[in-house]
Amino acid sequence: MYQHGVLDFLEDYPGMTIGPSRGNDITLKGILKFKAAAKGMPDIEDSYSLSIIIPYKFPFQLPVVQEVGGKIPRDQNYHINPDDSLCLGSPLRLLRILSYSPTIVTFVEECLVPYLYAVSHKINNGGSFIFGELSHGQKGIIDDYLELFGLENKTQVIHAFRLLSFNKRFANKQKCPCNCGKRLGACKFHKVLNQYRKIAPSSFYFEQLQNVMNC
Numbered sequence: 001m002y003q004h005g006v007l008d009f010l011e012d013y014p015g016m017t018i019g020p021s022r023g024n025d026i027t028l029k030g031i032l033k034f035k036a037a038a039k040g041m042p043d044i045e046d047s048y049s050l051s052i053i054i055p056y057k058f059p060f061q062l063p064v065v066q067e068v069g070g071k072i073p074r075d076q077n078y079h080i081n082p083d084d085s086l087c088l089g090s091p092l093r094l095l096r097i098l099s100y101s102p103t104i105v106t107f108v109e110e111c112l113v114p115y116l117y118a119v120s121h122k123i124n125n126g127g128s129f130i131f132g133e134l135s136h137g138q139k140g141i142i143d144d145y146l147e148l149f150g151l152e153n154k155t156q157v158i159h160a161f162r163l164l165s166f167n168k169r170f171a172n173k174q175k176c177p178c179n180c181g182k183r184l185g186a187c188k189f190h191k192v193l194n195q196y197r198k199i200a201p202s203s204f205y206f207e208q209l210q211n212v213m214n215c
């Protein structure tokens with residue numbers, strides 16, 4: 001029950017409480033108050049009524065956050081997923097952030113609050129969504145992976161996830177995704193993939209492979 005630093009989170013965010021959960025997931029709900037500033041941007045203090053589900057397999061399965069106060073407009077400009085959860089970034093980018101500190105507080109401070117800051121900024125001032133790194137929707141996710149892997153197209157990204165879902169020895173004998181014409185083990189691109197192997201098991205990449213193929 002008290003995993004992933006949930007007690008630290010409740011202490012830092014006293015408006016939030018533990019709600020009824022399904023199975024081994026943790027449900028957190030209530031008012032999340034924050035004060036934040038993006039680089040070169042003004043301080044914003046605001047609050048949102050949220051439901052946050054922390055999956056049992058966190059961080060290898062990422063939290064699902066819903067805004068339940070009706071404050072965030074439900075349109076594409078605000079990065080809301082089709083299932084009404086908040087679109088905080090690609091799973092791999094979020095996992096990379098969490099890999100050095102896989103706690104709920106890190107998730108909230110470094111993945112969720114930057115998103116909420118961008119929402120508040122847009123509600124208050126209009127203009128574009130300054131969250132920046134990820135454009136909306138599946139095309140945004142693919143673009144994000146192109147950048148994270150340093151690859152050029154979706155076919156290469158799919159191949160990279162496929163190799164990450166294999167064991168390292170087998171993957172190194174396959175064709176490299178970077179179009180060098182060599183096998184992975186003979187190209188320096190294998191170092192890029194090895195960094196990602198360190199932060200998640202092959203099962204995580206197998207799941208991402210399914211998602212990316214459906215993009």
Ligand SMILES: [Zn+2]
Nearest residue numbers: 176178180187
């Ligand atoms: Zn290569």
